[in-house]
Amino acid sequence: MNFDYTESQRYWIDRIQTFTNNEIIPALTRYHEEDRAGERFKALPVVDELKAKARAQGLWNLFMPPQSGHEPVDDTFVWEGQTLTNLDYAPLAEIMGKLPYAGEVFNCSAPDTGNMEVLMRYGTREQKDAWLRPLMEGTMRSAFLMTEPGVASSDARNIQTSIRREGDEYVITGRKWWSSGAAHPRCKIFILMGKSSPDEAPYRQQSMILVPSDTQGVTIKRMLPVFGYDHGPHGGHAEIILDNVRVPATNMLLGEGRGFEIAQGRLGPGRIHHAMRSIGVAEAALEAMARRLPTRSTFGEVLSRQSLWENRIAEARIDIEMARLLCLKAAYMMDTVGNKIAKAEIAMIKVAAPRVALKVLDDAIQAHGGAGVSEDFGLAEMWATSRMLRIADGPDEVHMRQIARMEFGKYAEAAE
Template sequence: MIFEYSESQRRWIDRVQAFMDAEVIPAIPTFIAQDHAGDRFKAVPIVDELKAKARAAGLWNLFMPPHSGHQHVDDTFEWEGQSLTNLEYAPLAEIMGRVPFAGEVFNCSAPDTGNMEVLMRYGTREQKDRWLKPLMEGTMRSAFLMTEPAVASSDARNIETSIVRDGDEYVINGTKWWSSSVGHPRCEIYILMGKSNPDERSYNQQSMILVPADTPGVTIKRLLPVFGYDHGSHGGHGEVVLENVRVPASNMLLGEGRGFEIAQGRLGPGRIHHAMRVIGVAETALEKMCRRLQTRTAFGSLISKQSVWEQRIAEARIDIEMARLLCLKAAYMMDVAGNKSARAEIAMIKVGAPRIALKIIDDAIQAHGGAGVCDDFGLGELWANTRMLRIADGPDEVHCRQLARMELAKYAEVA
């Protein structure tokens, strides 16, 4: 592998970093003030201003991959974004990850990114015109409804929300939760996974279907905080009840029984995008730790000169570098060999990156003392957001189980 960034990558890195330095980072105090004022869940004005600037600068929809063989029905690519590869996008996502709201500024925030990829890869022209276009223009938000409170959703075959054909419509009944962004005032479309073919073999029972948020029978029961944080500007995470919800049959994605096929196409990139961003989170935590340690004196010397902190700083740098290299390897393999061939690397970085970041954030909290556990330095929210990633898009245990089985298979003949 070549470890040097290409000339094209370097140009993109410089452009995104320059925009972050000139526009996004100076806007952090304004964002905090606006986020804490008014309604709990809202579109934050400064984010809208920054989105307009980013789009005008051509820093928009950077996550959208090059053309693939998965496009469905038509060959139109007018909303394709910059068509960066995973390897090209990785360092850009890391830069965005250093500021919690930066992803939305570049129209690169979850769950919209995954939903846009689903619509691009598997949507009909009609579905793209109605939903993909405004999502890629940044005028609308979306949600992904998969997890359910009544079952262990780590095994998606357990999902019980029913999708039943009735003439030219489907009728949907069930309860979803941890549905990100449903509280955002611009969230207009849900991609829902449910059971449409209960008599088929397990992986052919599930389907994905488009559900407009204002469809009769859709109720947001509550918004779920993460360790007390609302994620209000993001739109929060909701529990959504669907009672006899009727949508046109044309809202089905790809076809009945193909939900797992779509899920694999969606979740692979989503998992590595999380990993890319969380490396930026780890860098932020390490920076905060180093700055704090060099401004505090205890027992006659700077705390940064105490050997225990030298050890923690060194380990943090080692861990970040290892995580970044594994993330880039996974991205490279996805580009050259496909998501399926990279599934081990995707699983490893999905597990490894949040664990590494959590350790560094925890050390940063410790370095700040009492200041670390209040909101003054944002470390509590960083920890909460990152801790959630050990569950989101499949818990660590599922990915480790997959990795163990792949490893054991290498020695099956010997056994």
């Protein structure tokens, strides 16, 4: 059993870390200045410049796992990015997770990553040409419309948005919310999950379909902040009304009733990507705490020398290391035995990583005192985002239930 990174993995880690240190971190001041100016949801020139530099250096679409059977459209466009494995990508996503916009710089930000994988795996050639290519080139953004306000969407069988066939079109009617990225001016395509076959078996009722964002009948009703943070300028989280929206029948993904199949293919990688970035968030919080404590004194003693804070620092390091090892194990299993066999590990790290990040962030906020809940250090917004991840892509309770049922299954025969 070897716990060291391979030579190839170290190569990519060094390249991403070097680019982050030399290009992304020095641009933070400009990023915040452009963020505060003009429209709330927008493309920032500084990010576009960094994206061009990253792409020119081949630091692009790093999340896209190896595929097969996809020929390039022409000599200048490659569908697959760098074809790194999940295990290769894990430490890179961790580095990106330390900064709020680093993922976009490398074209590795959600929800685009999951949508690109959906189009890669399940899209027709025409759908790839129209939507996957500009997404992989970083010239377009996308959103994923699944969650609904009127039902418990953690059980996707509850989703009520109607997808009805009329001739050569599908007519879509419903209401979605927490549609991340939908307000970005470059968001041109939605992948929507809705009910197309209500008379079929429960897991054959749902479908996924492509909906261009400018289609008549699509309305962004409002933007939804997370604990007061609107997550601009990256497109925020929208509540969207779909009123008799008509799209061509060719926009259906894979076929009617295949929505759950697509969802499982999309959410597995998405969940572990969130976990990888969460570990980066935890590392950033631990660093902030370790830098802050030696500079503060209470009752005549430096905080870093107090046993209470020594214990919190030590616990943070222990928790992060455990979470990282579980994340790497899950990624390794996804690469070697597939997502289905690795479902327990994916579920466990989806629960564990945000919890670890929240715990370390909470201690880091406490270490900063009043400054910790301000916007000066970014800890409050990181906490808000991490707290959201305990609900996004399936709440903790769903994953815990799955883990428990697998444990019971191991001993069912003995119990009988």
